[in-house]
Amino acid sequence: MGKYLLRLYITGRTPQGNRAIANLQRICQTELAGRYEMEVIDVIEDPQAAEDARIIATPTLIKALPPPLRRIIGDLSNKDKVLVGLDLSGPDDLVGDHHD
Numbered sequence: 357m358g359k360y361l362l363r364l365y366i367t368g369r370t371p372q373g374n375r376a377i378a379n380l381q382r383i384c385q386t387e388l389a390g391r392y393e394m395e396v397i398d399v400i401e402d403p404q405a406a407e408d409a410r411i412i413a414t415p416t417l418i419k420a421l422p423p424p425l426r427r428i429i430g431d432l433s434n435k436d437k438v439l440v441g442l443d444l445s446g447p448d449d450l451v452g453d454h455h456d
Contacts, residue, residue, distance in 0.1 A: 360392040361421035367414040376415035379432035
């Protein structure tokens with residue numbers, strides 16, 4: 357497993373932005389312990405970074421590494437959706453009960 361490079365774009369320190377940061381930190385600590393680098397980019401402070409990444413809504417999480425690049429929009433409160441977006445879980449893992 358490679359290292360994950362995650363960039364979270366927020367607009368100021370709003371409740372929604374703070375929630376996205378906390379949710380991402382919690383997911384990374386449990387699912388990616390020691391295997392991730394997380395950057396938080398405030399689009400108010402760095403509008404060029406947001407333009408370069410084509411950010412149209414915040415909060416937006418971009419998984420830059422490992423490929424493929426993925427985008428997740430929202431406060432990251434749906435852990436299952438985030439895990440699928442990070443390629444840590446497949447969509448089939450979200451449906452029904454699986455007895456292996």
